[in-house]
Amino acid sequence: MINILVVEDDVKLNYIVCSFLNDNGYHAISCKNGTEAFDRILEEPVNLIVSDIMMPEMDGFEFAAEIRKQDKAIPILFMTARDDMGAKQKGYSLGIDDYMVKPIEMDELLLRVAALLRRANIRNERKLTAGSLVLNEEETTAYLNDVELPLTVKEFNILFKLLSYPNEPLPGPS
Structure with a gap:
């Protein structure tokens, strides 16, 4: 089963996205902020992350930067109301893989998730x-x-x- 971490502080949207992903064969893990997400990652493996940017405690930029320090390969998709070029540039420069502007089309989310998993060579x-x-x-x-x-x-x-991730090289000493 593919585990998808959904980090979204809007409780209703979080529930909708998680339910939709679950209904389409994925296992969605719901988190309301980056701090909670880090705790969940320690409990179970995650294959892909869908994250908002504007969240309490730790915003999506900080969350993505911390994830990239620990895992260079895991696909990250930002799902946010921020549609400005500055936010997109910052997200991509931090290492995110894709960016969707809210309101999102759920079928498009599925297409993007499948593409990210395919590119990351993650099989179900x-x-x-x-x-x-x-x-x-x-x-x-x-x-x-x-x-x-x-x-x-x-x-x-x-x-x-x-x-x-069998083809990913292990990090060497810094």
Whole structure:
């Protein structure tokens, strides 16, 4: 299942977007601000982020910048009322992948999500296999040579995330 983090402080819009994504085969994770989103990311792996810009506590720019420090590859889509070129330039310079201006067309959101996932080479699979290592996301289990590995949920999520992007180089020492 593809996990999509929706970071939107408008409760009604957040609910609509999450419900729409869930109804279309994704698993939407609802967050009202960037701080809450960081807590959720630690709990479960995320494949794509849809974020507002204007939010309390931490705005979308700061959130995207912090995400990019930790993960250079995860697709980020800004969904915002800000339609000025300055906001778009700042967002893209921080490393976002796409930008939608509210009000959004939900079917267009689906098209953009699918395109971002395709470009990121993220497949809607619940099992990952690397040699004799098999990870089952649904059961949160890992098997090496058919023997279950004793991993914590956090360890499993990190391993699953790393194997979800097999062609990405690991960051070297700075």
